[in-house]
Amino acid sequence: MTNKRTLADWFLATRPWSYPASTMPVALVLAYYFADGVAVDPVNAVWALVNIVIFHAAGNVWSDYFDFQYGVDNQNTLGVRQLVDGKFVAREFLWLAIFLFAAGTLCALFLVWRTGLPFLAVTFAGIAAALVYPPFKYRVGGDAVIFIAYTLTPLFATAWIVTGTWSLDAIWAVLPTGILTVGILHANNLRDAKTDTEAGIRTLASVLGKNGR
Template identity: 30%
Template sequence: MATVTEWVEGARPRTLPTAISPVLVGTGAAVGAGAVAPGAALLALLVAVSLVIGVNFANDYSDGIRGTDDERVGPLRLVGSRAASPATVKTAAFGCFGLAAVAGLVLVGVSGQWWLVVIGALCILGAWYYTGGSRPYGYAGLGEVAVFVFFGPVAVLGTTLTQSGAVGAGALIGAVGAGTLTCAVLVANNLRDIPTDRIAGKRTLAVVLGDRGTRLLYLVLVAVPFLITIAAAFDRPALLCALLALPLAVGPLRRVLGGSDGMELIPALRDTGFLLLAWSAATAVGLAVAGLG
């Protein structure tokens, strides 16, 4: 039976910046549009965190029963390490999805945006079928596409919409930046796992592109948010505060472009998450100030 510490590690808390960041950006855009709805923001955060933890447990279960994690390089996987039974981990995943669904229903009820129920259902299906089912799209090189969509436009614009009732250019800018940086987190993870994923038949985009191509993709994904920040700053100078996060990109870029592999890439994964969180927090402030000004 897994210990509490192992369950916490299995939930992969290092990935929580991917849940928090789009909510920060979306809330900043909403405040900039004149909306102050802390209750809705907290509900959106609960939905996002529950989904991320749920997808982590779902991946643990699905990869574990396929044997993908038998030669695990990264953090503990509950099923692959035999610390917990597949059924228990699957139950934990669906428990998280259930919590996200309940919080999401309350959120759409408060906001009146009932059509978002369909989007929420698609998020849960996307979370499960990333590695679940007979034909998981994460095994077909589509993980980054889904991550961009769900953690960029869906999460950011959904957060803004449920608070302000409308989506402006600032939210769109934030959605692209949050989506690409979240993809960078996934790419750093999949770069580390190329050798074991290739053996297990898990055809991620990193496996398709190969080591060099994946490292170049990571560079592009990290650069895009800062480039759009500079471009958007001509109209919204307050967004330049997002450049304060730029020094945090140095460490992970040095590791990824410098050829680090295996366990050496775990700090790059962690630091990319911190970079995402810092850029998102600064962008949220910039969007709020730009709108209020």
């Protein structure tokens, strides 16, 4: 029997409370250039924020799908439990992730049209980071992927749509939020270190243990 779900259930499946981790770097880069006197196109700015939220949602669902499939998320784990508790089936999460990746790509094509073909490069980099996160997470590399996805990718993407260059000028604006995001990830992984080890995966937190705090 299929559970009856609302639009709110589907929305919550994307973990919307985590969106500030991706929107803040974009907003900070936009603010940096605006304060520096650079003209910021409002349409591009809003579209960039929408775009990164869609890709963030896709990455969240993709990660949760693999965590469930590989037994990382189970009855003993905390956090997101839609799959564990049977609210959704794994197939639905997989298709939701694919839909969101497709929607994000279409959204990015609008920015490609407005800012130039090179924007595709950073789009593909962001998609690649989301896709490879699960296997890297299971082999100690998740923290590095998250730093790239939530620091360097939004930095270069936003710099491109504002200046038309791959500028590092705003790196100091986004570095604190990137480090904070990795810190939150590490704290969550430290909380889950026991169940992650039992599932056969090795995160940086489980390798370092409590002494690595």
